[in-house]
Amino acid sequence: MTLRKPPATSPAPVAPPPRWAVRTAHLTALVVLPSGLWRIALVLGHPAGYTEAGFEPFATADAKVWMPALSVLSELVALLTMGLVRPWGETVPRWIPRIGGRMVRPMAAVVPAALGAAALTLIWGTVPLWWTYPHEEMTATGNLVVGILYQPLFLWGPLTAAVTFSYYRRHRVRRPG
Template identity: 60%
Template sequence: MTTPRTAAPATSAAPAPPRWAVRAAHLAAVTALPAGLWRLGLVLGWHGGYTDAGYHAVGFTGWDAVWPLTLSVLTEALALLTLGLVRPWGTVSPRWIPLLGGRPVDPHRVVLAASLGAAALTVLWTPFLAWWAMPHPNMTPLGHLLVGFLYLPAVAWGPLLAAVTVSYHRRHRATGA
């Protein structure tokens, strides 16, 4: 009796990522976490540095809570995609993904998407470095300071993603992919 043969899983010919790229990818994956946790706290009723009037003016209850929850989940999901640049699923899509499972990922498309993402994140978050220079009348002085430090890691997300993207590109260029 013979058993049916299954195709061998696709493997990557790309060399392993350097240690610094793996660390940078993990760091990039958590840059959105502090701000996301802060937003979740706001939805749960914590004022998070807002004055009472400021908190109620923004409105984090009922349907108004959907946006901060959605933003927190999507932001962290996008940040976690950075790990694909240093993991096997950034070269061969996981088998559980319908229609794409087990197929090689086009490194050119990955580099393009990650590069555009890094540029957009850098443009989006770099102005946040001026947070402390801007007045925030709906926040307490301590809250203003706290929120600044909670969002500050997001400033590093774009440059970290760019560095990991360059590493991914170099590794896949070396294989001729």
């Protein structure tokens, strides 16, 4: 009995993601949640740590659109990290028109995820310094609470980078030799 070699178009089997990567992907979605919930509180009319004068810009119609939109968009971007540890990160879901059912080229996932991780690290890298900046428009308690709610965002980029690296390692082409 001879073993047949799989056709060249068939992808090599990929190891399942390590448990730490799956947990890290879930954690990525959770670190975005506190700041998003805080913005939702502002939209619902709660000053959420702002003085009366400081809250005025958030009581506008524009703010009531962009703050929930930012919260939802941030959470959706964070949830994309799950694709690096789930089957839909390897095969495009069938319900997506024209490309559903196709294999995801690993670099088509790795490059945007790595660039996103780098951007998030740059954007949120100074969050631990929150309390060194003046926030006259906030109450002392509000300054403390908002600072605490935003601190998890510091981890968003590094967590995404770790899950991206795990995905890359599982999908890289191994050359014989």
